[in-house]
Amino acid sequence: MKLSSIRIITADIKRLVNFYEQVTGISFTWYTEDFAELRNAHSTLAIGSTRTLALFGGEKVAAAATNRSVIIEFLVDDVDAAYQRVRDIATEIVQEPTTMPWGNRSLLFRDTDGNLVNYFTPATAAAKDRNETGI
Template identity: 30%
Template sequence: MKIGEVCLFTNDVIRLSNFYKMLFDIDNGSNDKIHQFIISEETTLTVYNDGTERKTNAQNICIAFTVEDIEFQSKRLKAFGVKIVEPPTLRPWGAKNMSFLDPDNNLIVFRCFPE
């Protein structure tokens, strides 16, 4: 068994989808206001408005993505004006993590595993 999809529910599919398209440098060719697939590989990242009115950060969620060069990603995100919650920090278990917020205030973590 493997995870098939992570879905972010939002009031504004265009705004949140555009953030993730920028984040991953992806053009999914969609401007759908209700539902968009952003990443469609083994696990899918979907942004969806199911019609329920949502408050900002109404859920406790953190999504972590593994990247190759966390310092590069940190500079890139700062250049886009993304609010960095924690700069790249080496963890006791060997990972180097940084965290930031998406437009709906979901906590996102980029991590790498330096050798």
């Protein structure tokens, strides 16, 4: 089994896609006016409008802008440089760049729907090794 993607459901897809394009510097591919993806060799971040919920059983399946348990994480080359780029774009900076006990330097902020986003860079030898081996 292979994790394919993470999908965010939003009431304002254009705003959220624009936010992620700004903070990542990567353009999304739009498949319909209700669905877009940011793809790379390792992962996919999909964004769907609330109208797509009808395809999955209706609005009772998911609710936009209500996530309080998932953090969307991006491996970046330099968290401190990313912070300089993101700090004026993010809705809220939750935690400025900080080295975590497990060895990653981490920046935590919120997107326009209030979802938590973590930019991280392995900072210790153990974290770098873990990132390279995938463990």
